[in-house]
Amino acid sequence: MCDMLDEGGKESLVVAVCREASDKSPRAFWAFRRLGYLQVRQNKWSEAVQSLQHAIRGYPNCADLWEALGLAYQRLGMFTAAIKSYGRAIELEDSRVFALVESGNILLMLGSFRKGVEQFRLALDISPQSVSAHYGLASGLLGLSKECINLGAFRWGASLLEEASKLAKGSTCLAGNLSCIWKLHGDIQLTYAKCFPWMEEGQSLEIDEEAFKTSILSWKRTCCLAAISASRSYQRALHLAPCQANIYTDIAITSDLICTLKESYERDLNAWQLPEKMSLGGLLLEGDNSEFWVALGCLSGHNALKQHAFIRGLQLDVSLAVAWAYLGKLYRKEGEKQLARQAFDCSRSIDPSLALPWAGMSADTHAREPTQDEPFESCLRAVQILPLAEFQIGLAKLSMLSGHLSSSQVFGAIQQAVQRAPYYPESHNLNGLVCEARFDYGSAAAAYRLARCAISTLAGTVPKSCFRDISINLARSLSRAGNALDAVQECEDLEKEGLLDVEGLQIYAISLWQLGKNKLALSVARNLVIAVSTEERTSGAGAITFFCRLLYYISGQESAITNILKMPKELFQSSKVSFIVSAIHALDRSDQLESVVSSSRQFLASYEDITGMHLLIALTKLIKHGSGQCLNFQSGVDHLRKALHMYPNSNLLRNLLGYLLLSCKEWEDTHIATRCCIIDPSDCSSEEGLKLSCEILAAGAVACYATDNGNQKFSFPTCRDQCLNGPMAIPQLQKWLLREPWNHNARYLLILNFLQKAREERFPRHLCIVLERLLRVALSNQFYSKKDMSYQYQKFQLLLCASEISLQSGDTISSINYAKDASVLLLPNGYLFFAHLLLCRAYAVEHNFVNLQEEYLSCLELKTDYHIGWICLKLMESQYKLETESNILKLSSEEYLKEIRSSRNMWMAVFDLVQGLISLWNRNFLHAEESLAQACSLVGAESCLFLCHGAICMELARQQCSSQFLSLAIKSLTKVQETSLFPLPVVSALLAQAEGSLGFKAKWERNLRLEWFSWPPEMRPAELFFQMHLLARQSKVGSDSSSSSRVESWQSRQRWVLRAIHLNPSCLRYWNVLQKLMD
Amino acid sequence: MKLAGLKSIDNAHEESVWAVTWVPATDARPALLLTGSLDETVKLWRPDELVLEGKNTGHCLGVVSVAAHPSGVIAASASLDSFIRVFDVDTNATIATLEAPPSEVWQMQFNPKGTTLAVAGGGSASIKLWDTATWELIDTLSIPRPEGSKPSDKSGSKKFVLSVAWSPDGRRLACGSMDGTISVFDVTRAKFLHHLEGHFMPVRSLVYSPIDPRVLFSASDDSHVNMYDAEGKSLLAAMSGHASWVLSVDVSPDGAAIATGSSDRTVRLWDLSMRAAVQTMSNHTDQVWGVAFRPPGGTGIRAGRLASVSDDKSISLYDYAGR
Structure with a gap:
């Protein structure tokens, strides 16, 4: 019946029928459906929603119903519900173009362009001819590209716009006479013109001026063409819909952009300009649109008209932030700062997400207090809101003053500015400065060159000082990039024009010196000093220090000193100069600079300067109080101790103290060294030549024989001076390596510490494997091919490590090869000794006694001043019965013993111990006892010696059954119990035996119990x-x-x-x- | 958006915890947290109570990186001596041991399809790609040397590669180096595309946005977090706020927020629409080496979770509520 009525066109009757049916039965879904569709047709949206919802309960899989419901929701403004309904319709039937397009439209309206674009693309796949899908996709892409552009991704935005433009153009073919498509195309082209980035072609250093010019021109042409095409499209749109007031404004804006791009500034003040006229056209149609007034204000060339337009706009809408902002800009231009600030304040409080007022405020505060961070912060805000080249250049300028030049925000901003304002020299110059602040001198030089090209293309409008500044910047970055030749060329060009200032002279001199033209460099430097001393005295410190250093490098210490003495004293009144003078003084044995140094030191003020100077003084004492090749570490240590008392939180002094303590030849203080450094993981800055606390810790841990004190599983160290931080070293080094994985020093120290650990644990297999791998990489580092002594020394150590590990894992051949490699390095004999010692051991393992004898002799020949070397050699000698003429070994080792003072007794005792052990191997117990008794008498509290003595006495007592040796043994062993830091195993057992033999039962019992506890449980x-x-x-x-x-x-x-x-x-x-x- | 602390485990490891990742959920279990530490162990934790599920030993030096296969079945851990151990998450059975010269394994990541494991190749200035079926090295993507530098030049070490990231579509690989540059590769053609500039100190962590394969986030020692258009070669935003090195960055599954961990001992949450830090968590007492958002998936799990690990030996778990 309904169908019939419908055919008859009696819609109202159909409605009535359906109503009746639906009222009668809630299960008459067909009626609800019909009703719903009709209500949609009649635009009764809220009723339609109810009917449709009800109908859907009956037909949940009907895509039409869902689509209609979506439409109803959309019309009611319930967008999320609409999207869901459309989504359901698409799910049920994926060819629903209408649902796709409409949900796309909603998504665009809600600002989620990405999802919207997806929907439109799907719609286009299904129906490639759909105009609305084309339109939607193009406008979605436009929205997306605007999002990108606001982030500063110009290239991305431009590529999206190109696609959008193609689509819009295509849809004009499909439906030629729709004004809105032309308007969209205009919008796309206008945005394209505004965002198309200039791209540097090729990163070559040599930039051809012509090429630059053409690339700028072609960039401009692209922008201009886009703008013109935009203007044409707008005109078409206007032609189709002449009453659309906003298109007038669009045309006005476009023609203004074309004017700026073409640089046709010659304005006839009497005639109406095109932009002005067009915006007036818009206003004539809609006089009460405040935004049109603002547009007029922006586009007009007359300040009075501008002001009038803005104020008119504000009269219409007092909370129009944009109008306030532009008004502020206008006032600022006219010099009315007070009014400008008020206007900006107003605008900012209305809409804080507007960029212009932030920029304006930043310029304003900068004018008042130029050193504060505030202008930088506000300008940064402006740039973040809107990536406009003007703001970005301003930001870079402000960052130069506030010291933020190296920050990433500024870098990003200036890179974007270059893309949008390539014709402007300042943008390239600032780009160069930013690159320089980030140590990228190559790019900096390229940027400066571009800046100069830009100046020459602008021809005449730029002052000469600007050209000079850029050229000096260029010369500086060239010289820093190591390109001295070009830097000199630049300086010479400047000199010809008489534009070389103090900084330029400095660069000139240093580049000449780098090129080896010393004489010329010195004369330039002299000019520099003259220029400084006649101009300003206070700021010349840099130049003076530079001159002194150059003098020292070129003509040596003596000439530097005489020149310094000749110069007027007033020049040395600064901390910078004081450091240089003190350093030269340190190297001078005749103390000619004493007075200069002491007077200049008065100008040290800051904490860093003072601690730095203490460091220098300590080093000075090291040199001056030393004799010949030897440095006097003790005096340096003494000075640092005093200084550290005054400045206890100076890590600089602490680290040097640790370093000096480690460097002392007699190794008595290595355990203290690690204690005076504070390990601070956040302190990662390493200045050249200074040691880090980590390095001190690691070196100290290696220097101490027993690091793993806490772990008695492997050894029972008897050393009283415990390296407390030792076990920390390996984790600390790994942390350091994680922070700086490229640091070869960290790797080197880790290897040494690992070797120490492996040695203590008797070279377990897994540690050997780790070490082997670490060593292989470390040795393959090209770094160690350098001839410098310290690198060679590290390589030597690494080779010895590798050799030792191979020896321990039974691979004698590679062990010998490594040691041989080590023995040919260019190092002092004292070090090479150890390579040959290792060779001795390797040959001994191989039972190759001919080579063993040979290596043994070469050891004797090389000699070393490390006693431990002699001791090892002595052991080798006795074990393998090596033949020597006379007693060279004993003589030479004693010769070196004479040199040490404080630890002499210790070493003598160790030699006696070795003698004793050798006698023991020869089963000459009496002789062994004698030697050890002597050793014990030399050193009062070394439990290890006493233990040996005690044990030998016990053996003698057993052999000879004499109670005399028993009592000697008891004496020694009791001493061990008294002196050792923790109960050593075996001692108490021996003692118990001795006491037992003499019949002291109680003591026997007590000692045995002690023995039980002196063993770690798993080792008993x-x-x-x-x-x-x-x-x-x-x-x-x-x-x-x-x-x-x-x-x-x-x-x-x-x-x-x-x-x-x-x-x-x-x-x-x-x-x-x-x-x-x-x- | 907001972070709320859920659970923190002090002394979760015996030493500094350096690496963290989420093992995606499988049918049998929810997503698990995988952590690696200087104490040479890798541990598995079950959220939200962070119950210890397993402890894997076998590395000889500190564990610098862990990675989980998208299927959630296998995972890999790498130590300072550059052994990569690939293991079955549930049984801890070793599947493969990949060996590289020390210093040549840092950050690792499986590609979204799970067919390839990308390893940041440290001193070799390259990314190594391992096939996950045969566990053989299939490709090495090297960063080209700058023009004019000699092969023996020391600048080679400046390209020390620390971090690596796959784009969500699996077509691009980005790696961050010590000198602050980020290199982008086309994986299918095995070709270097270009550098991204903007950092001037080591780039320790990289992650692509899950919703947009062009957008890349990077964390660097220069205390900035940068956001790049990785295709268009441009720096979109530099976000400052950390007082020291930024060691780690991860992006939330909804793509609306990133979290960072830093040497300044804080974890920060950044709102990408504002491009600013919206929250700072300072519960760690030492530098934070890793942050990781839980990937979506698993039965009945909707809530967002963020985990952070630190030198203070602790692990923290947060609830992440997006918008």
Whole structure:
């Protein structure tokens, strides 16, 4: 029936029928559907929503219903609901062009261009002829590109716009007479003209002026063509829809842009200009549109008219932030600062997301207080809101004053400014300055060259000083980039024109010096000093220090000193100069500069300067109090200790102190060195030549024989001077390596520390593998091919490490190869000794006694002043019965012993220990006892020596059955117990045995118990368990009340024996005892 | 958008924690947190209570990087001595051990399809690509030397590659170097495209926006976080606020926010629409080496999660609420 009525055109009847049906039954979905469609047709949106919702309950899979519901929601302004409904329709039937297009439109309106564009693309795939999809896609791309442009991604924006423009053009073919398409095309072209970036072709250093000119011109032409095309499109649009007032304004804006691009500034003040006229056209149609008034104000050439237009706009809408902002700009131009500031303030408080007032405020505050950060911050805000070249250049200028030149924000801004204002020399110049501040001198020089090209294309309108500044900038960055030849060329050109100022002279001199033209450099530097001393005295410190340094480098210390003495004293009144003079003074043995130095030091004021000077003084003392080739470390250390007392938080002084302590030849203070440095992970700045706290820590840890004090699993160090921070070194070094993975020094120190750790743990396989890999990379570093002594030394150490690791993992051939490589490096004999020593060991392992003898002799020949080397050699000699003529070894080692003073006794004792050990190997116990007794008498508290002595005495006592040796042993061993830092194993057992032999039962018991506790649990030997069994038997015999708490009563005698057998099943004694016990 | 602290575990490792990533959820379990530390172990944690699920040992030096396969089944960890261990997440069975010269393995990332593992090649100035089926090296993308420099030039070490990132469509690879440049590669053609400039100190972390394959975020020692148009070669925004090195950056799954960790001991949340820091978390007491957003997926899990790890040996978990 409905269909029939519908056919008859009786719509209202259909509605009535449906209403009735739906009222009667809520399940009459067909009626709701029909009703819904009709209501949509009649634009009764809210009713339609209800009907459609109801209908959907009956037909949930009907795409038409969903689409209609979407439309209804859209018309009601419920956009998210509309998008969902459309989405459902598309889900049900993916060829719904209408739903796609409309949801795209909504998304565009909501500002999510990306999603909108996706929808339109889908729609176009389905129906490539759809005009609305074309239009939507083009406007979506326009919106997206505007988003990009606001971020500063001009290239991205431009590429999007190109696509959009193509689409819009295409849709004009589909539907020629739609004004809005032409308007869209105009908008796209206008935006394109405003964002098309200038691109530098090729990054070559030599920039051809002609090429630059043509590239600028072609860029301008592209922009201009786009603007013209925009203007044409707007005109078409206007032609089609003449009553659209806003198109007048659009044309006005476009023609203004064309004017600026063509630089046709010759304005006839009487005639109406095109932009003005067109914007008036818009106003004639819609006189009460405040924005048109603002546009007129912006485009007009007459200040009075401008002001009138802005004020008129504000009268219409007092909260129009843009009008306030432009009014402010106008006032500022006219010099009315007060009014300008008020206008900007007004605008900013209305709309803080407007860029112009921020920029205006920044210029304003800059004029008042130029050194503050505030103008920079506000200008940065302006740039972030709107990436306009003018703002960006302003930002770069402000950053130069506030010291933000190297910040990334400024870099990004100026890069974008160059893209949009390539014709303006200042943008290139500032780009150069920013690059220079970021140490990219090559790009800086290229930018300066571009700036000069830009000046020459602008011809005549730029003052000469600007040209000079840019040229000096260029010369400076060239010289910093290491291109001295070109820098000199630039300076010479400047000199010809008489434009060389103080800075220029300095660059000139240093470039000449780099080229090796010393005489010319010196004469230029003299001119510089003259220029400085006649001009201004206060700011000339830089020039003076420069002159002194140049003089020192070119003509040496003596001439520098005489020149300094000749110069007037007033020139030295600054901290900078004081450092230079002090440094030269440090190297001068005759103290000619004493008075100059002391007078100039009065001008040190800041904390950094003073601590720096203390550092220098300490180094001076090192040199001056030293003799010959030796530095006097002690005096340096003394000075630093005093200085550190005054400035306890100076890391600079601490690190140097640590370094000096480590450098002392006698290695007595290495454990202190690590303590005086503060490890601060955030302190990563390393100045050249100074040591980091990390390096001190690592070097200290390597220098101490036993680092892993906390871990008794591997060793029982008897050294009293413990390197407390030692175990920290490896994690610290890894942290350092993570921070600076390219740092070869960190890697080197990590390897050394790892080797130390591996040695302590008796070279376990996994550590050896890690070390091998680390070494392979470190050795392949080309860095070590340098001839410099310190690199060679590091390479030597690495090679020795590699050789040692190969030796320990049983690969003698590569071990020998590494050691051979090490032995041919250009290093002092004292170091090379150790390469040959290692070769001795490797050959010994190979049983190659001919080569062993040879290497042994070359060791003797090379000699070393490191005692440990002699000791090792001595051991080798005795172990492999190497032949020598007479007693060279003993003589030479004693010769070197004479040189040391404070630790002499220690070394003598060690030599005695070695003698004793050798005698021991020869089974000459009496002789060994003698040597060790002597060693013990030399050093009072070295538990290790006493332990050896005690043990040998015990053996002698056993052999000779004499109680005299027993008492000697007891004396020594008791001493060990007293002096060692923690109970050493074996000592108490020996002592117990000795005491037991003399019949002191209580002491025997006590010592055995001590012995139990002096072993780490997992290392206790079988014999110890057996001894505990004896002890348990003893206490059972005694069986007094307090025995239950003792160690031996922890378990039964049988258990003790069983555990001993478990550990060492091969010992028959244990089995025998067990059998007895079982019985 | 907002971060809210959920759980923090002090002494989660015995030493500094250096690396963190999320292992995506599988059918059997939710997403897990994977951390690597200087104590030479890799640990697995189950959110939100951060229950320790597993501990993997076997590295000889500190673990500098961890990466998880998009399927959530396997993961990789790399240590300072440049061994990469690829293992099954649930069983901890070693699947492969990849070896490179020390100093040549830093950040790692699986590509979105999971067919390739990209490794920032440190001193070799390249990205190494490993096939995840055969575990063989399939390609090396080298950063070209600047013109005019000799092969023996020391500047080679300036291109030390620290970080690497795949674009969400898997077509681009970006790597950050010590001198602050970022290099972009076309993966399918194995070709270097261009450098992105704007940092002048090492770039430690990179991440592409999940919603736009052109947009790349970078974290650098110059204390800035930069946002690039990686195709158009331009710097879109430089965000400042950290007081020291920015060590790590990650982008939220909705693409609306990024989180950074820094040497200044803070974690910051940045709103990308404002391009400014909106929140600063200062619960760590030492530098923060890693931040990671939980990827979407898994059954019934909607809430956003952010994890951060630090030199102070702790792990923190936050709730991230977008808009």
